[in-house]
Amino acid sequence: MNTATERSGFSLLAFVKPLCLCGNEALAHHRDTEKHGVLTEKLLKRFITFTLRTAVISLLFFTSGSAQKKSSCIECHSKLEDGRLSAPAKFFDNDIHHARGLSCNDCHGGDPNADTKEAAKDPRKGYLGKPKTLDIPAYCGKCHSDGNLMKRFNPSLRVDQEREYYTSVHGKLLKAGETRAATCISCHGVHGIRAVSDPLSSVYPLNLAHTCATCHASADYMRGFGIPTDQFDEYQTSVHAKTLYEKQDLSAPTCNACHGNHGPAPPGIASAGNACGQCHARQAELFQASPHRAPFDQKQFGECIKCHGNHAIAKPGDEMIGTSEKSLCIACHTEGDKGFAAAGRIRSRIDELMTSIVKSNEILNRAERAGMEVSRPKFEMKEAVDGLTHARVVIHSSSPDEVDKVIAPGLDASTKGYQAGVAALRELSFRRKGLAVSLVFILFLAGLVYLKIRQIERRQAAS
Amino acid sequence: MSIEALTAWLDERLSISTLAKIAQKKEVPLHRHSIWYYFGGMTLFLFAVQVVTGILLLLYYRPSAENAFESVQFIMTEVKFGWLIRSIHSWSANLMIATLFIHMFSVFFLRAYYPPREITWVSGVVLLFIVICFGFSGYLLPWNKLAFFATKVGTEIAGVVPIVGRPILRFLRGGDDVTGATLTRFFGFHVAVLPATATVLIGIHVLLVQLHGMSVPPSLEGKPVKKMKFVPNFLMRDLIGWILAIGALAALAAIFPWELGEKADAFAPAPAGIKPEWYFLFMFQTLKYIPAKIWRFDGEVIGVLAFGLVALMLFVVPFVDKSSANRRRRLVFNVLGMLALLYILVMTIIGYVT
Numbered sequence: 001m002n003t004a005t006e007r008s009g010f011s012l013l014a015f016v017k018p019l020c021l022c023g024n025e026a027l028a029h030h031r032d033t034e035k036h037g038v039l040t041e042k043l044l045k046r047f048i049t050f051t052l053r054t055a056v057i058s059l060l061f062f063t064s065g066s067a068q069k070k071s072s073c074i075e076c077h078s079k080l081e082d083g084r085l086s087a088p089a090k091f092f093d094n095d096i097h098h099a100r101g102l103s104c105n106d107c108h109g110g111d112p113n114a115d116t117k118e119a120a121k122d123p124r125k126g127y128l129g130k131p132k133t134l135d136i137p138a139y140c141g142k143c144h145s146d147g148n149l150m151k152r153f154n155p156s157l158r159v160d161q162e163r164e165y166y167t168s169v170h171g172k173l174l175k176a177g178e179t180r181a182a183t184c185i186s187c188h189g190v191h192g193i194r195a196v197s198d199p200l201s202s203v204y205p206l207n208l209a210h211t212c213a214t215c216h217a218s219a220d221y222m223r224g225f226g227i228p229t230d231q232f233d234e235y236q237t238s239v240h241a242k243t244l245y246e247k248q249d250l251s252a253p254t255c256n257a258c259h260g261n262h263g264p265a266p267p268g269i270a271s272a273g274n275a276c277g278q279c280h281a282r283q284a285e286l287f288q289a290s291p292h293r294a295p296f297d298q299k300q301f302g303e304c305i306k307c308h309g310n311h312a313i314a315k316p317g318d319e320m321i322g323t324s325e326k327s328l329c330i331a332c333h334t335e336g337d338k339g340f341a342a343a344g345r346i347r348s349r350i351d352e353l354m355t356s357i358v359k360s361n362e363i364l365n366r367a368e369r370a371g372m373e374v375s376r377p378k379f380e381m382k383e384a385v386d387g388l389t390h391a392r393v394v395i396h397s398s399s400p401d402e403v404d405k406v407i408a409p410g411l412d413a414s415t416k417g418y419q420a421g422v423a424a425l426r427e428l429s430f431r432r433k434g435l436a437v438s439l440v441f442i443l444f445l446a447g448l449v450y451l452k453i454r455q456i457e458r459r460q461a462a463s
Numbered sequence: 464m465s466i467e468a469l470t471a472w473l474d475e476r477l478s479i480s481t482l483a484k485i486a487q488k489k490e491v492p493l494h495r496h497s498i499w500y501y502f503g504g505m506t507l508f509l510f511a512v513q514v515v516t517g518i519l520l521l522l523y524y525r526p527s528a529e530n531a532f533e534s535v536q537f538i539m540t541e542v543k544f545g546w547l548i549r550s551i552h553s554w555s556a557n558l559m560i561a562t563l564f565i566h567m568f569s570v571f572f573l574r575a576y577y578p579p580r581e582i583t584w585v586s587g588v589v590l591l592f593i594v595i596c597f598g599f600s601g602y603l604l605p606w607n608k609l610a611f612f613a614t615k616v617g618t619e620i621a622g623v624v625p626i627v628g629r630p631i632l633r634f635l636r637g638g639d640d641v642t643g644a645t646l647t648r649f650f651g652f653h654v655a656v657l658p659a660t661a662t663v664l665i666g667i668h669v670l671l672v673q674l675h676g677m678s679v680p681p682s683l684e685g686k687p688v689k690k691m692k693f694v695p696n697f698l699m700r701d702l703i704g705w706i707l708a709i710g711a712l713a714a715l716a717a718i719f720p721w722e723l724g725e726k727a728d729a730f731a732p733a734p735a736g737i738k739p740e741w742y743f744l745f746m747f748q749t750l751k752y753i754p755a756k757i758w759r760f761d762g763e764v765i766g767v768l769a770f771g772l773v774a775l776m777l778f779v780v781p782f783v784d785k786s787s788a789n790r791r792r793r794l795v796f797n798v799l800g801m802l803a804l805l806y807i808l809v810m811t812i813i814g815y816v817t
Contacts (some may be wrong), residue, residue, distance in 0.1 A: 055526070371718070371719055371720040373539040373723055375725070417549070432718075435717040435764065438713050443710065446706045446707055446710075448708065449699055449703050452699065453696065456695055456696065456699070457696065460692075
């Protein structure tokens, strides 16, 4: 039992152990006492030592426990009837700062052990109270800009948020005294701040656009700032929003992916391509080297934005390129110019590969439905589909020759797939014809055996 | 050397004429249940088809997790008539199990296990289990997704048997999980252990049938029964059945070639609605209906043990029901047989449609 107790680590029982040993030893000593007569003195000494030790430890245990739990801020605020004042105490339970062991006084100062409001909010004890809006970035930055301090909580967390904030439109407006400008608490909340990875956090990818929209979609709130308020509505129609909300793909971009986290500002016409290029790196690289770059910069088209838009970026389709009515190319190019011809050529090559893939898949599926084994050519068709995907990326080079380079292997793969499908159907036809011939032969053979049986049995009957 | 001289030479060494005389004497009773006599021969023929097509498949098949699927794919697409051989092998296996079931039930209902044919029945029951093992082991060999998960589920069911279940599971899988080791092991069972055992047992089974002759149903005992010579009359009728079976196999292989599916992937999720082969479906469906707990015991364990008990009961049938004199016992056995047949049919149909 003692061994189990030691393993369990329950310390109080460790103090009982000397007493138990003392009792066991007492029996042994009892025999000694008959000789030496010193048992009572020794037992008494041990008992007093144990009692004193237990008393000291218990005192330390209970006093330290009460010190950790005591928070007059929470105690008082949670009882207040004014919701505005009780909310901090109510929400703080779910706050990441609370989870990391911080308390009200770590931000607001004061003495949480004090029993009266006056003592708790004594400025001599560092009480700061509620910060003014203009002071909030510095208030949070007190810890969040301190690398040495933040390392203790989260070594990978950046500590330049405050500095970056002042590069943002929000930060600049705040510095200019505009108190409607967003501060840390506008996005992260206050007294219920959750980790970004927490699905209930206001800045969790699925919630972020709604958080930004709280201000940016409100025409009343944004009055005077001179920017539209339809970004959120437009974003919700975009391929990015569909990927994020419908597929729940958290890697899909939301507001911060293009505008930044703590330094949000419109990327600007000149650098819009860089924002898109964070994810669409290959397309951006090809565009930068394309003949479109110079005229786009010159006319301030905003690179990607000109064709794809900004907040309402639709799923791109092949109809966007070429010379048809739906094509975007004809917005600038007219029949007879070099770009018009290039657009037409690129589109026709993409259509050619697309048609070839559809045709090959159709014949392979037909063969598969007929029971033919075509898993290998179907697998190899992935090369053709990859070629098409690659071609749709390479169109950003605006070079028909570059597009041709990736279309050609895709067409080869697709043609092989088609040939495999034709061969499978030919084989199927051969099998069916072969079966028909075999069945005729088999039935003929069975008929012969039957006739032979009748002949034998006639002979047997006759004999 | 003329043909007569060659025959005489062989006869002197192999006693062919003596065997021919015995065969000439063999007769088959003719009555309204005679049709059931053909199913034993049909099962034997399909077994021969299995042996021949199996040997042909062995020329190309490679038994490893890395190569098995690709080698079967090669057989199906590149090898001349490989698709035909593999499809016939698979279809013939299924038809053989079907004819075996028909043969067993016909022997049961016609009481062909009455003395002195107890050992013939027992050897037949052992052969039934061997054929089921053939099916189970062969199903994994193409190493496709369905086979992989079916083997996983099947071996897990074997693993729930108390005490010996876990060692059986590890023995079957060659470890804790279904891996390439399982495939190699199943290949060994499928092409060596099971064929050797089956060949010996088929030899005993057929020899005993020759020794005792064809049984006559108890309802015809004491009545005059017409007879037909085994050679050539019955054998030639058998031959017609075998020729038609070849036609059926060719048609099935050409119209419904056996699918290959996707290569097994241990990390992929199990396909939805996974089902075993049709001959295991009634047991699988039963296990699905059994509650998780029956009193204090695990429902699945109870189910597996119950099937084990039924399998054991099959062996003792000829030792409990020995003659038609006891009408009440005969009725009980008929009812039990009908219930078992009905149960298998209903559960298999439910398993298929659900």
